[in-house]
Amino acid sequence: MTGTAVRPTLHLIDASLYVFRAWHSMPDEWHDADGWPLNAVQGFTRFLLELIERERPRHMVVAFDEALDSCFRNRLYPEYKANRPPAPEELMRQFAYCKELCEAMGIVTLAHGEYEADDLIGSALKSVRKDGFRGVIVSADKDLSQLLQDGDEQFDFARGQRWGAGGVKARHGVHAHQIADYLALCGDAVDNIPGVNGIGHKTAAALISHFGSLDELSNRIDEVAFLRLRGAATTARRLHEQRELLPLWLQLTRIALDAPLMPHAPPFARRTADEAALDDFAERARLGPLTRRRLQAATQL
Incomplete structure (x- = not known):
């Protein structure tokens, strides 16, 4: 061998x-x-x-x-x-x-x-x-x-x-290749990136883990309200309201x-x-x- x-x-x-x-x-x-x-x-x-x-x-x-x-x-x-x-x-x-x-x-x-x-x-x-x-x-x-x-x-x-x-x-709740998507969603206070208002780290990790990427989440926002997720309906509404800002946040978080x-x-x-x-x-x-x-x-x- x-x-x-x-x-x-x-x-x-x-x-x-x-x-x-x-x-x-x-x-x-x-x-x-x-x-x-x-x-x-x-x-x-x-x-x-x-x-x-x-x-x-x-x-x-x-x-x-x-x-x-x-x-x-x-x-x-x-x-x-x-x-x-x-x-x-x-x-x-x-x-x-x-x-x-x-x-x-x-x-x-x-x-x-x-x-x-x-x-x-x-x-x-x-x-x-x-x-x-x-x-x-x-x-x-x-x-x-x-x-x-x-x-x-x-x-x-x-x-x-x-x-x-x-x-x-284990450290962040998402895979390495999903870190930029995750930070675009929940924001990064250190860099003054707002992310989606009202979505915290745990919710962001759950959403990115479920949909795989921010793009896929953006395309399937209507499904969010039906997820077994605390405050799913409110989260879906916030995503709809701030959807057009997601590409900008991703440009900021992606290296x-x-x-x-x-x-x-x-x-x-x-x-x-x-x-x-x-x-x-x-x-x-x-x-x-x-x-x-x-x-x-x-x-x-």
């Missing part, structure tokens, strides 16, 4: 999540030469090093959010993410440091003014599937679960939890798979680190001796 071939892996990191986490959890003990805080840089650096030491990825993408108010979704729906206050300058400056670190380490670093990190991650993963790659998406964001296919994993690094496409239903990735090209192998740039970064970011040694070692893994 021949063994099953091991598929190559592309690690895809949702950088903003971990920069924000470090910003909120690390003490304000480090400052650059101009007095600006470095706590998020320190925390993100430690996260990235631990990830590389643990996973030893050969192919790796780190995606940053730069489309804070210029994303294509904002043109479709101006209120998209309008509930979020702008990041303070003290944090924005640290995002630039974190991006600089990844580039100096030879890690493919993606950012775009019209596409979010989720879109860059989805597009990068799609681009390597033809070569037999599987993806490990390093993020706790439920939106990214819609990208999971056979062999892929999502990795909540902070909690040490991993799940594949088959584990999504784009055609985001520009140039000048980078699959399979996004890690490049040789720029030692001079790393030394300069370590000095300006006030990295301690132990972190510097780990940084040098990580470039060899």
